[in-house]
Amino acid sequence: MVETTMANDNIAARKAAPSPVTETRPVRVLLITLTIVALLLFLLAPLLAVFAQAFSMGIGPMLATFQDPDAIAAIKLTLLVAAIAVPCNLVFGVAAAWCIAKFRFPGRAMLISLIDLPFSVSPVVAGLVYVLLLGPFTPIGAWFLQDFGVRIIFAVPGVVLATIFVTFPFIARELIPLMQDQGTGDEEAALSLGASGWQTFFYVTLPNVKWALLYGVLLCNARAMGEFGAVAVISGKLRGETVTMPLQIELYYQEFRALAQVSAFTMAAVLACLALVTLLIKTWLEWRYADQLAATRSGH
Amino acid sequence: MAGIRLREASIIPGFRLTFGFTLLYLSLIVLIPIVGLYIKTFELDWDRFVRIVTGPRFMAALQLSFGASLFAALFNVVIGVMIAWVLVRYRFYGRRILDAIVDLPFALPTAVAGIALTALYVPAGWFGQLFSPLGITIAYTPVGIWIALVFIGLPFVVRTVQPVLEDFNREVEEAAATLGATRRTTILRVVLPPLIPAILTGFALAFARAVGEYGSVIFIAGNIPRQTEILPLLIVFRLEERDYAAAAAIAAVMLTLSFVILLLINLLQVWSYRRFGHG
Numbered sequence: 001m002v003e004t005t006m007a008n009d010n011i012a013a014r015k016a017a018p019s020p021v022t023e024t025r026p027v028r029v030l031l032i033t034l035t036i037v038a039l040l041l042f043l044l045a046p047l048l049a050v051f052a053q054a055f056s057m058g059i060g061p062m063l064a065t066f067q068d069p070d071a072i073a074a075i076k077l078t079l080l081v082a083a084i085a086v087p088c089n090l091v092f093g094v095a096a097a098w099c100i101a102k103f104r105f106p107g108r109a110m111l112i113s114l115i116d117l118p119f120s121v122s123p124v125v126a127g128l129v130y131v132l133l134l135g136p137f138t139p140i141g142a143w144f145l146q147d148f149g150v151r152i153i154f155a156v157p158g159v160v161l162a163t164i165f166v167t168f169p170f171i172a173r174e175l176i177p178l179m180q181d182q183g184t185g186d187e188e189a190a191l192s193l194g195a196s197g198w199q200t201f202f203y204v205t206l207p208n209v210k211w212a213l214l215y216g217v218l219l220c221n222a223r224a225m226g227e228f229g230a231v232a233v234i235s236g237k238l239r240g241e242t243v244t245m246p247l248q249i250e251l252y253y254q255e256f257r258a259l260a261q262v263s264a265f266t267m268a269a270v271l272a273c274l275a276l277v278t279l280l281i282k283t284w285l286e287w288r289y290a291d292q293l294a295a296t297r298s299g300h
Numbered sequence: 301m302a303g304i305r306l307r308e309a310s311i312i313p314g315f316r317l318t319f320g321f322t323l324l325y326l327s328l329i330v331l332i333p334i335v336g337l338y339i340k341t342f343e344l345d346w347d348r349f350v351r352i353v354t355g356p357r358f359m360a361a362l363q364l365s366f367g368a369s370l371f372a373a374l375f376n377v378v379i380g381v382m383i384a385w386v387l388v389r390y391r392f393y394g395r396r397i398l399d400a401i402v403d404l405p406f407a408l409p410t411a412v413a414g415i416a417l418t419a420l421y422v423p424a425g426w427f428g429q430l431f432s433p434l435g436i437t438i439a440y441t442p443v444g445i446w447i448a449l450v451f452i453g454l455p456f457v458v459r460t461v462q463p464v465l466e467d468f469n470r471e472v473e474e475a476a477a478t479l480g481a482t483r484r485t486t487i488l489r490v491v492l493p494p495l496i497p498a499i500l501t502g503f504a505l506a507f508a509r510a511v512g513e514y515g516s517v518i519f520i521a522g523n524i525p526r527q528t529e530i531l532p533l534l535i536v537f538r539l540e541e542r543d544y545a546a547a548a549a550i551a552a553v554m555l556t557l558s559f560v561i562l563l564l565i566n567l568l569q570v571w572s573y574r575r576f577g578h579g
Contacts, residue, residue, distance in 0.1 A: 021473045023483060028390055035386040036398065038379050041427075042451055043404045046416035049426065053419050092325045099318035105307035111322070117330055119505075120558055122512025123410075124532035125551045128539060129333035132340045132548055165329055187312050197313035219406070226409025228515035229532065233539060246411040246515070253415050253519070265419075268412040275407035282407075283400045 050272045053265035057258065065263040073240040074248035074267075077156070081244060082224040085163040089220055093171030094213075098205075101179030102187065112176065118168045126165045127233025130158055154236030159244065162230035167220045174216035175209055178293065182208055211289040215282065222278040226271055245271055337555070340548035352549045357525055358534065365531040366557070368442055369510035372449030373457075376506045377499055380457025387458070388465040402459070405452045410515025417448050418520045440522025445530065448516040453506030460502035464495055493576040497569050504565040511558055 023031070054062055065071050096115060100108055118126065134141045134152040144150045152158050186208065190200040206213075228246040235242040243251065245267055252264035286293065307315065341349070352358060387399050405413065419425050421439040423432040431438055438444050468491065476486040514532040521528045531554050538547035 031386050035383050039401050049416045049419045095318040096322040102312050103307050103315050120508045122532050124514050124535050128551050129337045133333050133336045222407050228411040246409050249411050271409045271412050278407045
């Protein structure tokens with residue numbers, strides 16, 4: 001009888017004692033609350049502010065934004081720039097991942113570091129290096145201007161170049177770790193069965209990496225359409241000509257008219273929607289194809 | 301190909317094509333322009349270079365850029381590790397949504413973040429009006445810059461710590477508890493050390509990004525010379541004055557400093573990896 005009571009006491013004591021491998025309930029609740037508050041205040045509030053400001057004068061002034069020829073030109077230019085920059089970096093990303101992941105050669109680690117280099121360069125510096133290299137006052141810039149009549153800096157080609165620079169590593173760095181993990185077994189099997197190099201790539205390698213590729217393209221595109229610093233330096237901000245959507249936001253914002261403010265935030269809301277769609281597809285890809293995306297991801 | 305083989309033998313084709321293209325594209329887009337920046341800097345004579353990079357306006361911007369980035373990255377380490385911990389270890393309603401929200405600064409264009417943060421923190425904004433009765437202004441002060449840098453840097457810490465925490469072997473914690481360690485001791489002496497390399501990486505990424513950040517900062521900074529003027533903005537001003545050599549000099553100093561800091565943090569990371577191993 002006495003023993004049973006003692007056993008019961010033990011069970012009760014064990015239930016009340018905190019688990020040794022997790023935190024006590026109050027600590028857990030506190031940490032979860034702090035996390036929610038931090039994410040709401042620091043990350044979600046700015047997003048909500050964009051939409052609140054855009055809708056602040058009702059829907060009419062918002063729609064008026066899309067009547068402005070400058071706004072339409074900015075949207076078109078943004079789409080054009082992304083349509084050139086993303087495929088360029090796609091081809092590069094696939095080529096770089098192929099030679100780094102499928103072959104072993106000295107300097108491979110160095111090459112990977114160099115591909116990541118644009119991430120540690122300020123966007124402003126990214127724009128500046130092209131101005132210094134290709135500006136109308138430089139030999140190359142003058143040559144293009146005189147012999148071909150093509151302006152690079154303070155014109156659309158410069159905007160494209162700067163965008164390519166800042167989005168340079170996105171696709172390569174999604175593909176490299178994944179293709180390294182996958183090794184060369186599948187390709188060797190295909191080749192030994194008589195497939196050509198291109199057949200091996202299109203029928204074996206590409207299906208293996210398609211979701212990671214899509215993931216990289218998605219991130220690359222989001223950055224390409226949203227780039228501000230590099231493009232601001234190189235575009236010369238000629239209204240209706242070299243102004244992309246983020247630059248148009250700045251131009252509207254600096255006008256300090258109430259209507260222009262609404263236009264700035266409307267434009268911002270469009271880009272915010274693009275960001276939300278990107279996040280949605282990204283989350284879905286991560287949830288659905290977690291195993292087929294690179295095992296280690298570290299932001300960007 | 302007789303003689304020296306640069307790579308190990310393989311039956312897979314396309315090495316020369318892809319390697320050549322990679323190197324060409326990398327050189328044209330990234331390497332040559334960056335080398336060009338340093339060459340342009342050398343056009344300055346030494347005295348002029350020294351005058352530019354020791355001038356009071358430059359020094360103020362340098363201190364602000366690196367100081368605000370340091371404080372933002374440190375703050376990001378603290379809340380980033382906490383967020384990663386909560387997202388990995390606890391199961392609660394809405395966890396997946398919070399996890400997706402972490403990536404928002406990666407996806408949201410910096411100019412959008414910039415005007416949104418400014419709208420929040422001006423004295424009449426949602427958050428600004430809470431602080432203005434206390435006599436605290438956030439927008440157009442270094443605090444505003446810090447807030448923008450926290451915004452853009454946070455996901456770097458969370459996303460580098462998270463996968464390491466996910467792979468962490470819980471049995472080690474159980475062993476520690478069995479051996480009589482309190483939860484606090486277990487976390488500080490068993491869980492935390494293997495996380496240090498990842499935390500350092502996250503810190504380095506957040507810091508590097510913050511130093512170069514432009515779009516999200518310039519709207520909330522106010523851009524008052526010697527007070528709230530960041531280095532990238534100083535480059536833009538020099539460029540607008542068509543003083544290309546000065547712009548190049550500032551950019552070269554900034555780029556070199558970032559590279560040196562990244563290198564130091566990399567070395568520190570290698571050291572901590574050897575010292576603490578991983579879980």
